[in-house]
Amino acid sequence: MTSSMTSFSALWQAETRDETGIHELLLQLGLFERIKPPLVKKRGRIAAPAEPQISTRRALQLIEGLARPDAERSALLPLIDALLHDLAHSADPFRALLNFSRLADAVEDKTSFFIELKEHPTFRSRLCKMLGFSQALSDTLERQTELLDYLRHKAKPVSRPQLRSLAREAWKNGTNRSEKMDALRRF
DSSP: OOTTTTHHHHHHHOSSOOHHHHHHHHHHHTOOEEEOOOOEEETTEEEOOSSOEEEOHHHHHHHHHTOOSHHHHHHHTTTHHHHHHHHHTSSSHHHHHHHHHHHHHHSSOHHHHHHHHHHOHHHHHHHHHHHHHOHHHHHHHHHOGGGHHHHHSOOOOOOHHHHHHHHHHHHHTOSSHHHHHHHHHHO
8 A cells, every 4th residue: 555545544534624635635546536517519519528527526425425423434444545445446446436335325234344344355355346347246236235245255266076066956956947947047
């Protein structure tokens, strides 16, 4: 982690906030939203703007919305720098932050979730990468938070004979041919 990464928690909890410092740090991390300015009419034609504007306001709102009560905030504070670092290394950092915010709202106990993320950096890294990579998987994870168990542990390779025996076990679970095929598809 770089020295600029460790300063976010200090900037975030300071009594007098350095808004410029927070803005610069969020830009460095890639946690910004590209806002398309309105189209401009020139000589009767609609001209597209040259570049979209960049705002970090939404990212800061999402970060502040992660933890409202003091217990959640105290669990998030030691985690926030490492979490932002992992979010910044995802495919789309702003999307990852947005999806993380939605997932945190869906989790039953945010405090224990934040503590678990702090204690297990590989789980946090896998989660942040997935949240920035796939919107469909993020939406599914938000609806079915029990699927977080698949991200907690690294997948173990299975040998070909083990795979065959797992397929046979799945085949045995069905009573008729369509149930057996369905069980085989899902194993």
